[in-house]
Amino acid sequence: MAVYTQISDTLLKEYLSAYDVGEATSFKGIAEGIENSNYLLQTTTEKFILTIYEKRADPENLPYYLTLMKSLAEQGIKSPLPIEDRKGLALKTLKGKPCCMISFLNGVSSDFPNDRQSYNCGKVMAEMHKALSDFPETVENTLSVSGWLELFKGRAEQADALHPGAGAFIANQLAYLQDQWPSTLPRGTIHADLFPDNVLFSGDEVSGVIDFYFACTDIWAYDLAISLTAWCFDSENCFLPENATAMIAGYQSVRPLETEEKDNLVLLCQGASMRFYLTRLFDWYVDTTDALVKKKNPQVYLERLQHFTREGLSYGK
16 A cells, blocks of 8 residues: 555545545545555545555456455455445546545554464455355456566566675576466465455454455465465564464365465465565666655565575474
8 A cells, every 4th residue: 555646635525525425534645555545534424445546456457356345245254345436336536547445444454463363364365265266257367477577577687786696596486487387276366465464453353354456366375375475474584384384274274275285385485475576676666756655675575485495385284
């Protein structure tokens, strides 16, 4: 989340006039993240999140994301509900850009989740996979293995500038992943960005899952691998096997992994690390001088990729 597009009080009032949500009493930009402009909106009735889609979210796919969230919410998964105006429209425009208002979910995210929170993350992920197993719409994951070479094209020197030797290492790992990426693992709708800041907790219990704007159709176990790379390292970027064990156990309490999925988890974690290294590397060199945004250092995921390449994935079987 971030703020690239500024919204005036007058424009906000005009926008809200199409809804039955009351009048705005506060409106504040959210700085976390780097993809879209996000505001916390308090009205005379309740809280909402207003998102203006800026970057990687393909406008043609936005109805897919909103339908997906609505489907999850209707099945009892703690997902934001897109808010429709009086004409039944949830997807609108502001300053010529697509936007949507969604319900606000209570809870707080954890910068460094514990093993119980990791367990519950794995469990809710599997619940989402099952809830969406017959979801009729599909969207290709353009940020999976087929898109990584293009992301890295012309960026070896940038990688070396941040971490000497990274360019050659990444090139070699990309070739390996392209050659070894599995094609027969179970697939379906995945969140594809289930980081700690996208899961809300009340204590250790999940109170909400947010930010579905990378959701797509891909390997279910890859979704798990993304969260393993995001949840299972401490503040010094050291691997936490207890978190990995808990997350996988939580997932399997709802949907047991097949043998082939378990056999490929290390490779999928390498791929997840690569994906977030490359998008962070790309964003690191984008000019965001005029935006309220916090860039994220790509080196964190370079080190995680190096870890999974050297050490594999340690967790209780």
